[in-house]
Amino acid sequence: MMSRIVFCSVSFHLLLLFWSSLLSYGSVAFASSVFKGNETDRLALLEFKAKVTHDPLQVLSSWNDSNHFCQWEGVTCSRRHQRVNRLVLPDSKLEGSLLPSIGNLSFLRVLQLNNNSFHNEILHEIGHLFRLQFLGLENNSFGGEIPSNLSGCANLEWFTVGNNKMVGKVPGELGSLAKLRGLYLLLNNLSGEVPPSLGNLSSLVVLSASKNQFEGRIPATLGRLKRIQIIAFGENKLSVDYLHNHGQTPMVHCDLKPSNVLLDDELTAHVGDFGLARFLPEGTHSLSSNQTSSIGVRGTVGYAAPEYGMGSEVSTHGDVYSYGILLLEMFTGKRPTDEMFNGDLNLHDFVKAAIPERVIEIVDPILLQENEGGQTSLRSHSVQESLISIFGIGVTCSSRSPSERTNMDDVTSQLHSIKNKVLQTPRRGQKLL
Structure with a gap:
């Protein structure tokens, strides 16, 4: 009997020792993994700093070994893993470019660098940041094309790259970003046709693409965007006649007035501000009554067609009226x-x-x-x-x-x-x- 008790006691201690060792090993492995990830983030931040060639406000002066990198200016880390999840440095007068190591900040959710002087290309390594929700790059000097693999940022909700020097076509792959709510492309040199795949952005609220070189047709698929509130294509190669008669789907501007007609350097007029614009069913000149009920105010006093004041449907005839008033005002x-x-x-x-x-x-x-x-x-x-x-x-x-x-x-x-x-x-x- 005594031998059985001793055996059970020994077995119990051996079992306890086994699980303790396993737990200790797991803790060490976890700690090692965390340290490795932390070091990756720290090095990525230091490489980011190294490519900043001008920092007149000394924003990055705290980025040194005297502080943990989670305490550096503009850096926020997650509580559990102490991994960088926010890099926010707007309005800092920073000059420089990005390095591929930016793609190593794998826990990053917010990258906000707007209103600085960053240049060169938007690196395709940013497309590896699958947790990224906000990418703010507007008002810089970024050039080149928009990386097609930004579609890898599956959680992206806002992409703002307005007022840069971007060229080329908008990649159709962006149409796979199901959570995207805001796409700001204005004030660049983007060209070609607007990709029909943007009509798949079911969460999109704002599409701002004014002052580019877009041409061709406005895709009919944009008419499927149920949550859209603003579509802006001003100062592209579009006209009222084009919107009504030569696109894949007729579009009504709904707010033609002097401030929405802009002249370029060659005194060519461009229609702007498509905030109230609506697509019409193909082959028609007006919306059905159930589609107009949610549109609200249709135009500006003095320029809005009189029938709109009586609750009539939005139609191409309304744009024609506004155009006529504009013509009379101009002369x-x-x-x-x-x-x-x-x-x-x-x-x-x-x-x-x-x-x-x-x-x-x-x-x-x-x-x-x-x-x-x-x-x-x-x-x-x-x-x-x-x-x-x-x-x-x-x-x-x-x-x-x-x-x-x-x-x-x-x-x-x-x-x-x-x-x-x-x-x-x-x-x-x-x-x-």
Whole structure:
């Protein structure tokens, strides 16, 4: 009996020793793993610092061995593993570039370097940061193409790279980022067509891509984005006629007004601010009633079509009305909201009553400039005819009844015809319209 007790006691102690040894080994292995990861993060941060060539605010002065790297300026670590999960250095006047070792910060969730002077390419190693949720790089000097393997950042919610020097096409692989809510690409030199795969970004709220070199069609797939609030493609190679008639799916801008029409260096007009824009079902000119119920305000007072004020559906006819008002404002110098327009008088009726006989009386005085011979350039018969035609187009476009308005395809053809006639007319010393 005694031998059995001794045996059981020995067995128990051996078993306890086994599990204690195993636990100790596990603890040592875990500690070793943590140390290894910590050292990887520390070295990656030091390499980041080494590539910063200018730090006038001494933001990185705390990045030395006197402090643990989790206490360095702009660095935040996770509590459990003491791994870097946030690198936040905005508005720091830092100059430099990134190294591939940035991809070793495998626990990184936030990388925010906006409003600095970082340059060179956005490294494809960033695509290895599968935990990354926020990538803020706007207002720097990053160049090259957007890495296609950013699709590896499966948890990415915000990607802001506006106001840099990015070139090339937007990689279609970005369409796989199911959690992406904000995509800011504005103020770059991106080109080509907008990839249809962006229509797969089911969580997308903001797509800002103004002031690039995009061309071609706006993908119909963007019409599937149910959560989208802002789509901005201003100052690209797009026009109202293109939006209505030449894209894969008709689009209505819904807010044409002077501040949303911008001129480039060659005085070519570009439509901007697509915050209220809506896609229409293919082959139609308006939305169904159930689609318009959530749109709310449709345009700006003075430029919004009168039927919108009565709850009518969004349509291409509404954009035509706004375009007509813009045309009349540009050539008369009078806004539709000027004090003179009250009661029954509006800009449309003001111009309609003056053409054709009194066309010179309503033209913006700035256009009535004298040539070298002391004659006003607009006095020539051909130019007056052109003005009458232009005002006629503006009046027709801004008709109260949508059915009486000209479609943008015809408007474009008519204006091009007028332009060609004016440019072909010899007017020595006169200013071209």
